[in-house]
Each structure stands twice: as structure tokens, then as C-alpha cells.
Amino acid sequence: MNSAQLSGRGGRWVRMRMGLLCGFLAVGLGVLVATSYQLMASDGKAWRELAEQQRQRRLHVVPKRGTIYDRNGSALAITVEVPSVSLDAVELLRGVPGRDVPGVAREAANAIAEALGLDPAVVERRILEKRRFAWLKRRISEGEAVAIRALSSTESAGRRRVRGLLVEGEGQRFYPRRALGGPLLGFVAPDGEGKDGLELGLDDNLKGHVELLRGLRDRSGRLLLADGIQDERALAGHDVQLTIDQGIQFVAERELEAAVRIFEASGGSVIVVDPFTGELLALANWPGYNPNDYRTSAVEQRRNRSVSDTYEPGSSVKIFTLAVGLAHGAIAPTQRLYCEKGMMQVDNVTIRDTHPSEWLSVADVLAISSNICAAKVGLSLGGAKLYEGFRRFGFGEASGMPVPGEASGTLRPRGRPWVQVETASAAFGQGIGVTNLQMAMGVAALANGGELMEPILVRRVATATGEVVREAVPRVRRRAVSARVARTVAELMVAVTEGEGTGTEAAIEGYRVAGKTATAQKTDPRTGRYSLDDYIASFVGFVPAEKPVVAIAVMVDSPRVDHAGGNVAAPIFRRVGAMALTYYGLLPQGTKPTPVADLAQAPDPAQATYEVLRRSEGKKPPVQEVAGAGAVREGQVRVPDMTGWPAREAVRRAVELGVTPEVQGTGLLSRQVPTPGTVVSKGEKLTLVFEPAT
Numbered sequence: 001m002n003s004a005q006l007s008g009r010g011g012r013w014v015r016m017r018m019g020l021l022c023g024f025l026a027v028g029l030g031v032l033v034a035t036s037y038q039l040m041a042s043d044g045k046a047w048r049e050l051a052e053q054q055r056q057r058r059l060h061v062v063p064k065r066g067t068i069y070d071r072n073g074s075a076l077a078i079t080v081e082v083p084s085v086s087l088d089a090v091e092l093l094r095g096v097p098g099r100d101v102p103g104v105a106r107e108a109a110n111a112i113a114e115a116l117g118l119d120p121a122v123v124e125r126r127i128l129e130k131r132r133f134a135w136l137k138r139r140i141s142e143g144e145a146v147a148i149r150a151l152s153s154t155e156s157a158g159r160r161r162v163r164g165l166l167v168e169g170e171g172q173r174f175y176p177r178r179a180l181g182g183p184l185l186g187f188v189a190p191d192g193e194g195k196d197g198l199e200l201g202l203d204d205n206l207k208g209h210v211e212l213l214r215g216l217r218d219r220s221g222r223l224l225l226a227d228g229i230q231d232e233r234a235l236a237g238h239d240v241q242l243t244i245d246q247g248i249q250f251v252a253e254r255e256l257e258a259a260v261r262i263f264e265a266s267g268g269s270v271i272v273v274d275p276f277t278g279e280l281l282a283l284a285n286w287p288g289y290n291p292n293d294y295r296t297s298a299v300e301q302r303r304n305r306s307v308s309d310t311y312e313p314g315s316s317v318k319i320f321t322l323a324v325g326l327a328h329g330a331i332a333p334t335q336r337l338y339c340e341k342g343m344m345q346v347d348n349v350t351i352r353d354t355h356p357s358e359w360l361s362v363a364d365v366l367a368i369s370s371n372i373c374a375a376k377v378g379l380s381l382g383g384a385k386l387y388e389g390f391r392r393f394g395f396g397e398a399s400g401m402p403v404p405g406e407a408s409g410t411l412r413p414r415g416r417p418w419v420q421v422e423t424a425s426a427a428f429g430q431g432i433g434v435t436n437l438q439m440a441m442g443v444a445a446l447a448n449g450g451e452l453m454e455p456i457l458v459r460r461v462a463t464a465t466g467e468v469v470r471e472a473v474p475r476v477r478r479r480a481v482s483a484r485v486a487r488t489v490a491e492l493m494v495a496v497t498e499g500e501g502t503g504t505e506a507a508i509e510g511y512r513v514a515g516k517t518a519t520a521q522k523t524d525p526r527t528g529r530y531s532l533d534d535y536i537a538s539f540v541g542f543v544p545a546e547k548p549v550v551a552i553a554v555m556v557d558s559p560r561v562d563h564a565g566g567n568v569a570a571p572i573f574r575r576v577g578a579m580a581l582t583y584y585g586l587l588p589q590g591t592k593p594t595p596v597a598d599l600a601q602a603p604d605p606a607q608a609t610y611e612v613l614r615r616s617e618g619k620k621p622p623v624q625e626v627a628g629a630g631a632v633r634e635g636q637v638r639v640p641d642m643t644g645w646p647a648r649e650a651v652r653r654a655v656e657l658g659v660t661p662e663v664q665g666t667g668l669l670s671r672q673v674p675t676p677g678t679v680v681s682k683g684e685k686l687t688l689v690f691e692p693a694t
Contacts, residue, residue, distance in 0.1 A: 063208030064171055064464075066237030068185065068198065070246045071279075071459060075176055077185055077199070077291075081169035083145040084138040085116065089130045092164035101128075108162045112136065115147035136165075138190065139172055173199075175291045181249055183285040183304040184403070187294040196294075196302055198240070198457075201402035205461055205469075208237035236464035243279035243459045243472075248272055251579045252284035255572045256554075260286050263537075263559035263568050269306040269436045270572060272580065275444035275542060275551045277474040278453030281580070283437075308405040310433040311536050311555065314520025315369045315565070317390075317429035319540075320442060322362065323489045324389030325377040327481045333488050336361050337373040344372045347421040351375055351428075366516060367495040369502050371428040378427025383418035386426060387411060392452065392480045393442040395434055399455050409434045429520060439540050440553035442480075446493075447514070447542035447551045450486035452477045490514045494545050497570075506539055506570035508578050510588020514548075515541025515573065517565035522558065535563035539570045543577045550580045632679055639686065641676035645669045650688050658682035665690040 039047060068077035096104050109124035116137045126134050137144070145167050152165040173188035186197020194203035252270040260268055272282035285305045289297035303309070325331040342356025355368040365373040378386050390396065396411035410433035411426075412418070418426060425431040437455065445452045454475040461469040481489075493514035496503040503517045518538040521530040537556045542548040554569040554576075562568055632638050637657045642650045650669050654661035662685055673687040674680055 064236045065173065065188065065192065065208065066206040066239045066464070068206070069239065069241045070244050070249075071242060071281075072245065073241070074246050076181060076242070076244075076246065077173060077175050079171040080174050082139045082172045083142070083167050084170040085136040085140055085144075085148050086166045086168065087112075087126060087134050087136050088132055088164035088166065089127045089134065090132055090164070092127060092162065093130065094163070104160075107160070111151055111162055112148075112165070115151055116140065116144055138170060140167075173291070177246060178292065179288050179290040180246060180253065181244065181283070182288040182291050183302055184244070184283050184306075185291055186302075187291040196404070197304060198242075198403060200404050202240055202458070205238040205240060238461050238463055238469055240458060241460040241462070243274075243281065243456050244283065245281045245583075247583060248576070248580055249282040249284060252282040252576050253286070253288065255575045256284050256286050256556075259556060259568060259572050260559075263556065263561045263563075265537075265556045265559040265568075267305055267309075267558075268554070268556040269309070270555075270576060271306055271436055271440040271553045272576060273440050273444050273455070273551050273553075275447035275453070275548050277456065278441070278444070279456045279459070279474075281550065282576075283457070304403055304405060305555075305557075306436045307401065307403055308407055308435070309555075309557070310407045310409055310435055311557070312430055312432065312520045312522070313434045313439060313538065314429040314518035314536065315371070315374075316439065316516045316518035316538055316540050317432070317434075318366060318369065318374045318427070319446065319489055319493060319516050320390060320393050320395075321374050321377050321386070321427045322366065322492065323393075323446065323481050323485055324386060325381055326485045326488060327389065328381060328385055330380040331362060331377055333362055333492075337365060337370075337376060339365075339370050339372045342372070344375065346375065346379075346424045347419075349421045349425075351424060363492045363495040366492050367499070367501040369496075369517065374428040375424035378423050379420065381423075383420075383423040383426075386423055387418065389480075390426075390432070392478060393445060394438050394452050394477070394480075395432070395442065399437065399441070401437075401455055401457050403457070406437075407433075407435050409438055429518060436538075436553050436555045439538070439555075440551060443516075443540040443542060443553060444551040445480045446486045446489050447548040448486075449483040450479055450481040452480045490542075490545055493541065497541070502564075502566045503539060503541070503570050505566050506541060506573045506577075508543060508574055508581070511543050511581065511586075512545040513541060513543045513574075513577070514545040515539055515570070517570060519563055519565045533563075534558055537563055537565040537568035539565050539573045541573060541577075543581065544586070549584050549586060550577060552576055552580075636679050636681050639672060639674055639676050639678045639680060642669050642672065642688075643676070647688070647690055650690075654686050654688070659684055659686040661685075662687045663690065664688065667691045 065079040067075055067079070070076055092108060093101055093104065105124050105127040106120075109120045109127055112118070113120040113123050118137060123136065126136070140148075148165055148167050151162045153161070171192065175182075175185065184197055186199035187195055188199050189195045192207065194200040194206065199206065252272060256268050256270045259265070268286050270282065270284040271280065273280050283306050285303070287301045289301040294302070322331070326333065331337070336359045339353060339357040339360050341358055342353040344351045351371050353370050353372050355370070357364075357368065357370065360368070360370055360373055364370075381389070390411060396409050398406045398408040400406075413422070413431070422431055441452060441455055454477050456472045456474070458472060460471045463469060491514075493516055494512055495501055496517065497507045497513040497515050498504065503515045506515045506517075507513055516539070518536070520536040520538070521532075522534040522536060523529070524531040524534065535558070537559050539554045540552070542551040552573050554572045556568050556572075559568050637659065639659075640653065640657075642653060645653070646668060647663060647666065651661045651663065659680060660683060664687065667690045669688055670691040671689040673689075680686070
């Protein structure tokens with residue numbers, strides 16, 4: 001074989017190898033281009049989103065829940081910041097070799113569990129889950145917060161620093177007035193959601209808007225917010241101002257509770273309303289509960305009986321029956337009605353009066369509460385007109401207030417018209433169902449001249465920055481009766497609280513009171529008949545009768561000691577009404593206002609009596625001077641004169657000054673050591689000696 005043949009064969013081989021190499025390179029280049037196109041063009045958006053997710057972190061900012069105020073700006077429900085502990089397990093185990101992870105996790109879990117009082121095994125499982133966020137314990141004490149901060153910031157002998165722990169503020173609902181208005185306000189669950197009462201009904205307004213913020217991670221995984229939150233108040237929930245007056249609410253709850261306990265009742269409610277605006281000034285329920293400790297309360301205690309409980313109103317409905325009768329001309333104000341000597345047959349039912357009579361005026365029909373005469377008025381109207389008249393006063397329909405569980409009551413049985421005996425029974429309050437709110441708004445319509453007002457509970461809703469979102473204005477739902485009829489019925493109602501009327505216990509000295517008592521039998525669920533020993537005692541009315549300031553509806557459920565509305569419910573009306581009149585500065589008839597200047601010059605009778613008693617016991621008068629010699633330097637305070645103060649206020653003032661109070665005795669403050677005016681150093685002991693005022 002010659003060299004020419006070798007060179008020709010070798011050249012072909014070289015060319016073949018070059019061709020194969022170029023082919024492989026071409027295929028590789030094609031695969032590279034195709035893959036690059038796939039990554040950049042087809043899948044580019046998905047990969048970019050993945051990279052952005054790895055680079056960024058999302059933070060859900062839970063806004064501060066709005067505050068609930070009474071009509072005078074006093075807080076009824078606020079949100080306070082309390083510490084909670086969360087864990088970033090990835091940060092805790094960052095840089096730990098795999099073989100050391102169990103030991104590090106167990107060591108950290110033991111330290112965390114000791115600081116928070118938790119089960120170490122539970123904490124260890126959460127660490128080994130390696131989640132970026134997990135709650136360890138919510139709403140911890142200040143001591144626990146200090147212990148956790150010490151764990152995450154320092155190292156001690158034999159223990160390494162525990163990373164990934166974060167103590168952050170978390171909102172907790174607090175009710176500064178404790179049980180005041182508990183069933184009305186409701187409560188907030190640990191997840192921040194309203195679960196009952198106004199907290200549930202107004203949850204969308206109160207909870208604000210959860211904001212999603214984006215930030216960048218540094219190499220340690222920590223969140224960096226480039227822009228931050230411009231204004232935290234923009235995220236916060238709206239503040240709500242109610243029409244409730246906490247002073248009137250307190251008295252209503254106090255008097256209701258006292259009556260329920262005295263008469264051994266199962267519950268009750270009191271509603272106070274401004275008859276001309278429809279604003280609810282008090283909405284009291286018993287039993288109640290403290291929303292701060294809602295977990296210890298029963299469902300029965302959390303029920304808002306004022307709007308959710310339906311009951312047969314009994315004789316208090318007679319004022320509306322007479323109003324409808326007067327409006328339709330079925331009776332005249334001066335007319336006398338024959339009362340059948342206390343017994344009347346309607347169909348197969350016998351209607352009886354507790355005070356048998358022959359002839360009664362319309363005023364006496366209310367004063368002695370005649371069932372027979374009320375039934376005659378209802379029968380003369382007919383079922384259709386009586387039903388329509390009751391509807392115009394708001395019975396049988398819900399008001400739409402922002403509270404859950406409001407009942408609409410019952411007028412028509414199963415949607416059919418009333419038969420004759422049902423018309424007669426409805427005229428004196430049997431066979432129909434109402435709520436105490438409906439009774440309050442109905443009697444308020446008679447008080448203001450015949451207009452049924454929309455009940456107002458929320459006066460104003462405003463943002464955290466003060467911008468008003470909405471504001472309630474008085475609104476007339478409909479005219480129930482004419483002003484003339486309303487004025488006539490109001491005068492008839494005055495007879496109930498005067499003379500021989502059934503509601504004389506509701507009379508307030510110096511004022512004319514318009515009202516109506518009711519003692520309604522309850523239905524026995526076992527027999528379906530009216531019970532002989534289970535009643536609803538109620539009273540509705542307004543005061544003063546001429547120019548009403550408040551309309552009040554009182555309902556006491558199942559009193560045992562006594563069941564008459566005039567004995568059980570009327571005194572509650574009297575006490576709540578008297579307080580409201582004093583609150584609004586109205587003077588009884590026949591009294592004259594005393595100039596303030598004269599009051600300032602006259603001695604205080606209580607203080608004068610106290611001084612006489614002190615001198616009779618050989619005691620020196622208390623020191624009144626607060627001026628003392630010597631300047632007050634830094635770290636010192638001058639002891640004020642707190643003579644006559646109750647213990648709680650005196651101790652609170654001492655703590656504010658920075659001195660240490662030592663309390664001796666009970667009653668009012670009679671002596672201080674050191675004496676008032678003395679300059680003492682902060683932290684020194686201040687002895688407070690208290691004695692009974694008598």
C-alpha cells in the first residue's frame with residue numbers, strides 16, 4: 001500500500017471525524033438554544049415569579065380594631081397591645097449541621113418551654129417542622145416576655161442563644177366598664193373576629209382592612225420593608241360612637257338586677273329611649289356577663305333579651321288598642337263602656353277582669369286595666385283594623401338594628417286573619433308576641449305625638465383619622481296615630497300612675513308620669529295552656545307626661561315572690577326615670593333653681609356633720625393647708641391634702657406621686673403621715689388612716 005492510498009484513507013477519516021464533531025456541536029447548540037428559548041420565552045414568567053417569591057416576603061398586617069364609645073365619648077370597648085411569641089424555625093436552625101439538628105432543637109425547646117410554661121415536646125415538634133412562622137404562645141405576661149427576650153439576645157454558660165424568637169404586640173379586646181352592657185357589646189375571639197352583640201353586628205366596621213405588605217429578604221432571611229407603612233391609622237378599624245349613655249345604662253342595669261334578685265325572677269330587660277329622636281339611651285339585660293371573661297359565661301348570660309326575647313305583653317298593649325280605637329272613631333275620649341260586671345263570653349272563651357266593674361270611662365279602662373272593655377274596643381274595630389293599627393306601631397316587624405338575633409315578634413298566627421276570639425285576646429295583649437324594644441318604640445310614638453321613630457343605636461362611625469364615615473339622623477318610620485290621639489292617650493295613661501291606678505309605684509314626686517302596667521300569664525310548654533304561677537311583669541311609660549324626656553320599657557321574666565307589674569316593674573321605671581330627669585337637669589314642679597353662687601357660699605352639710613362628729617369624739621380637725629415650707633427639688637414631691645377621699649382614690653393619687661401608700665382602716669381618709677404640705681422623697685412611705693364617715 002503506497003503513501004497516496006494512506007493519505008486518501010486518512011483524509012476521509014479525518015473529514016468523517018470532523019463531520020461527526022460538527023454534527024454533535026450543532027445538535028448541542030440547537031438543544032441549548034431551544035432550552036434557552038423555553039426558559040426565557042415560554043417559561044420565563046413562571047421562573048421570574050419564583051425568583052421574586054424567593055427574594056421577597058409577604059407580611060399580613062392585622063389592623064387595630066376600632067373603639068366603641070358611649071354618646072359622651074367614654075370608651076366601652078378598646079383594643080390594647082399585649083405581647084405574643086412567634087417562632088421562625090428556619091432561622092433558629094440556620095447553619096446547624098444536619099446531625100446536630102435534633103440536639104439543638106431539643107436544647108432550644110427545653111429553654112423555651114421553661115420560659116413560657118409549655119410542654120417541651122410540643123415546642124420541639126414545632127422547631128423540627130422548620131416553618132418560617134408559628135405561634136408559640138399568645139398574650140403572654142410581662143415576665144414571660146422578659147424571659148424570651150433574654151433567651152434570644154444573650155448566651156449563658158452551657159446554652160447557646162436561641163435565634164428565631166420574636167416578641168410582638170398583638171391586639172386584645174378590653175372592656176374598661178367590665179360587665180356594663182355586656183350582652184349588648186358582645187365579645188371578640190382570640191382570632192380578632194367579633195362573635196356576639198355589636199362586636200359581631202359591626203365587625204366589618206370595627207376590624208379594619210388586613211393589608212398585605214411586600215419586603216425584601218437579606219441573606220439571613222430577615223424582612224426589610226423598603227417603603228414601610230405610610231400611616232397605620234389608615235389600616236385601623238373604624239371607631240363607633242353609640243347613643244348609649246353609660247350613666248343611664250348603669251342605673252338601668254343596677255335597678256333591674258336588684259328587682260330580679262328581690263323577686264327571684266329568671267331575667268329581664270330595661271330600655272330607655274329619647275322619644276323625639278329614637279336614640280337608645282340604655283339597653284339593659286339581666287343576666288349579664290363580663291366580656292373580658294366571656295369564657296366563664298353561659299350562653300344564657302350572653303343573650304340580648306331586649307331584642308331577641310319575644311313575650312306576650314299583656315295589659316300594656318291596651319294603650320295601643322285605645323289609640324287605634326280613637327284614631328278610627330270606634331270610641332270617644334269621654335265615652336263610657338259597659339264592662340259586663342267582670343265576665344264576658346266570646347265564642348267559647350270566657351274573658352274575666354281582676355277588678356269587676358259595670359260602667360267605666362276610657363281613662364278608668366286603663367287605670368284599672370279592664371280586659372273586657374279592651375276586648376270590646378278591639379271587636380268594634382275588627383281584626384283587620386286592629387292588626388293594621390298594631391303594625392303601624394311597629395309590632396310584628398324587626399327594626400333592623402345592627403345586633404344579631406333581633407326578633408320580629410308575632411301578630412298573625414300562621415299568616416291567617418284573626419277570628420273573633422283572637423281579635424278580643426290581642427286587644428288586651430294575649431296571643432301576640434312582642435320584644436321589649438318594640439314596646440319601647442311604640443310607647444315613644446305616643447310620647448312624641450304619634451310618630452314611630454327608627455331606633456338609633458349607632459350615633460356615628462368615624463375612621464381612626466377622624467373622618468366621619470356615616471352619622472345617624474332621626475328618621476320617622478311612619479305616623480302611627482295623629483298628634484291629637486297621641487296626646488289624648490298620654491293623658492289617659494297618667495290616670496294609671498295616680499289615684500287608684502295600677503301603676504302608682506311608678507309615680508315620681510313632682511312630675512306627671514304616663515304609663516301602663518301589665519301582668520301577663522306565660523304559656524306552660526308542657527300543657528300548652530296559660531300557667532297559673534308563671535308571669536311576665538312589665539311597665540311602659542314616659543316622663544314628664546307633657547314634654548317627655550325619656551320613654552322607658554321594663555320587662556321582668558318569671559318573678560316568683562310577686563308577679564304584679566305594678567309591684568315588680570313599676571318601681572324600676574320610677575328609679576330609672578328619676579335618675580334620667582335629674583341627669584337632664586329637670587326640676588320637679590313647684591321648685592326653684594338655686595343660684596350657683598349661693599351654693600358656693602353655703603357650707604357643705606355633710607362636711608359640717610362630719611366635723612361635729614369628729615369634735616364630739618375629741619379628735620382634732622383634719623389639716624387642710626397644703627402649702628409648706630421649702631422648695632420641691634428633683635426626686636421630691638409635696639404631700640397633697642386628701643382628707644375625706646375614699647381609699648381607692650387616695651391610693652391611686654399616692655401611686656401617681658411616686659410615694660408608697662400604707663393603708664390603715666376603712667372609710668374616708670381622716671389623717672395622713674407625713675401631714676399635707678410636707679416635702680418628701682419619692683419612694684417614701686405615706687401612711688393613710690381611714691375612718692368610717694359616720
